[in-house]
Amino acid sequence: MTLRRRRAASLIGSALVAAALLGGCARAVSGTGDAARWNATTVGGLEITNGASGPRPGVPDSPLAVVGGDGGELDRLARNAVDDVQRYWRDELPATFGRRFEPVVRLVSYDSRGPDTTVCGTGTAGAVNAFYCRADDSVAWDRGQLLPVLDDSFGPMAVVAVLAHEVGHAVQSRLGTADGRSIVREQQADCYAGSVLRWVAEGNAPHFQLATGPGLNQILATLFFIRDAAGTGFDAQGAHGNAFDRVSAFQFGFGEGPARCARMDEAEVRRRITQPASGQASSLDAGAGNLRVDDRDALRALEQTLRAAFDRPDAAAPTVDPSPPPCAEVRGTAPASYCPQTNTVGLDVAELARIGTPPEQGTGGGLGDFAAFAEVASRYALAVQHAAGYPLTGLATAQRTACLTGVWAATIMAGRGAVLQLSPGDLDEAVAEMLRPRSLIAADVNGAGIPSGFARVEAFRDGFTGGRTTQCLQEYR
Incomplete structure (x- = not known):
């Protein structure tokens, strides 16, 4: 379960095999x-x-x-x-x-x-x-x-x-x-x-x-x-x-x-199907491991993929800040938050690192690197909505946020040349995150989320399969 980044000619990241009880039924x-x-x-x-x-x-x-x-x-x-x-x-x-x-x-x-x-x-x-x-x-x-x-x-x-x-x-x-x-x-x-x-x-x-x-x-x-x-x-x-x-x-x-x-x-x-065929992932996984979410290069690479997915010439890109100033407009949402007043995505890097730790490597309830990066992406998605004139609170906002996070995920599929790339298990981390009671992937600027896990996954899948920002903005109003 990893999100990979590419450095020079090599890919860093590997699949962590998760046990499944029903091997064949x-x-x-x-x-x-x-x-x-x-x-x-x-x-x-x-x-x-x-x-x-x-x-x-x-x-x-x-x-x-x-x-x-x-x-x-x-x-x-x-x-x-x-x-x-x-x-x-x-x-x-x-x-x-x-x-x-x-x-x-x-x-x-x-x-x-x-x-x-x-x-x-x-x-x-x-x-x-x-x-x-x-x-x-x-x-x-x-x-x-x-x-x-x-x-x-x-x-x-x-x-x-x-x-x-x-x-x-x-x-x-x-x-x-x-x-x-x-x-x-x-x-x-x-x-x-x-x-x-x-x-x-x-x-x-x-x-x-x-x-x-x-x-x-x-x-x-x-x-x-x-x-x-x-x-x-x-x-x-x-x-x-x-x-x-x-x-x-x-x-x-x-x-x-x-x-x-x-x-x-x-x-x-x-x-x-999002599951690759046999052998498609093995050549990418050699010598790789789950990314450290608190690694500066990884965070820079994440921001690069977000800019590639969402930035427009007519809108100022948000600043991603590991030490953001207080934001009086909204309630803070850990481990990532968006402040519309300053157009800043603030990060709690230590908490992101905890979420980004695979369950097999820690006892803090972590999910893996993609789950952590997707929470950051969801706050960046709020900046996209703010620039387009959409409200940042309410259930429709939460749905747009999940959809836009899915759009970003689609841009980093393996083979598309992104500096970070999806690897086996990453989308499962997204499902696990969206099933948590306080999922940020499907939440508005104050952290208010969609009560239905079905609706969260649906909106994320809409963005992932549709791959267009405009579709998310128009569909969820």
């Missing part, structure tokens, strides 16, 4: 567009809610049988989740695709810490996973490690989301679309999971409820957690996508429904 045994609009006050047309997310109280458990289960709470959670997901497809598959939905034949629970058994032709010892098996039309999950981690870290709806993804593979099997490149199948299954979770958020699920505010943000955090390791090529066997791409696919399903998911094919995925 749809198993087959041999021989046997644009997302819906998310605005600052609704999520795909649904009101933002802050209520409970998780199992509905007082609802009878599903009668579905589970092979190998221990009768515990996590198996009960998984059984109810699969039951609700299949109820969705029982109505949706004929309504959208004109096909009858047949429930999966078997549900299998195993403990990856226990004695080795065989599921779908593979041993379960150490198999921290959940998957759909085409050979016997089953959905299996690890109750020993995977489900406890998901439930403890992100809540019970994380388990529902993962199993909705796996049943999505069963839907592919029923539609005859289960073959082809891994990344296409997995992106489509994420999309199908998004359509199921939309149905849950609308209050239709018998066993579960989902708030569209923090509840959905936890789903996005789950997708960040189970992303591909940085450096995994999109063409690799079992590739699912980085966090940015997985969130995008989920949002397509949540906003537009399963018909949008079915349109995903290799050409569509290749057009929008």
Whole structure:
């Protein structure tokens, strides 16, 4: 997870491999567009809610049988989740695709810490996973490690989301679309999971409820957690996508429904995927490491990319100052702030360095260099809005800011010649930053942010894929 800078003929920076629990989820045994609009006050047309997310109280458990289960709470959670997901497809598959939905034949629970058994032709010892098996039309999950981690870290709806993804593979099997490149199948299954979770958020699920505010943000955090390791090529066997791409696919399903998911094919995925192919990043990563955000050369390079992305001849560029004077007009926002009175982007370099420290190298809650640089870019984006005569407070400002930060990110994609360049994992750092309660990437000049993580990511993606400042300024008013 690095942001690279180029010095002379060499690139500095490398991918830090992040562990992902779900290395591959749809198993087959041999021989046997644009997302819906998310605005600052609704999520795909649904009101933002802050209520409970998780199992509905007082609802009878599903009668579905589970092979190998221990009768515990996590198996009960998984059984109810699969039951609700299949109820969705029982109505949706004929309504959208004109096909009858047949429930999966078997549900299998195993403990990856226990004695080795065989599921779908593979041993379960150490198999921290959940998957759909085409050979016997089953959905299996690890109750020993995977489900406890998901439930403890992100809540019970994380388990529902993962199993909705796996049943999505069963839907592919029923539609005859289960073959082809891994990344296409997995992106489509994420999309199908998004359509199921939309149905849950609308209050239709018998066993579960989902708030569209923090509840959905936890789903996005789950997708960040189970992303591909940085450096995994999109063409690799079992590739699912980085966090940015997985969130995008989920949002397509949540906003537009399963018909949008079915349109995903290799050409569509290749057009929008941000994960490079195998080998594309390896030549750039040799001998590199996460940039020190407090390095003066790195900060100068950052400012150079911001000027290249945004500066206009008819507007004065803001000054980037590590020791800014007080600004009476606005509330300070750490670790970076914008003062319209002096047209200054002020930096708290020590705090930026803390955020820029990868989680594996520190204990201070850091995210990585790109997350820190993107927070600076967001404050520079406020100067762009100020020069264009736009207000600097309010939800629309926060959306424009996220969009413009995405524009800047697109200018430093590898191969575009920028002095700083994106490397594997950087966009995932942006997703992680935007899911924090006080994200600056999606905040106005006083730090007031968009309440919906979906809307934050949507606005950033608009800028990243559109690549034009004028589009951000005109779209978010």
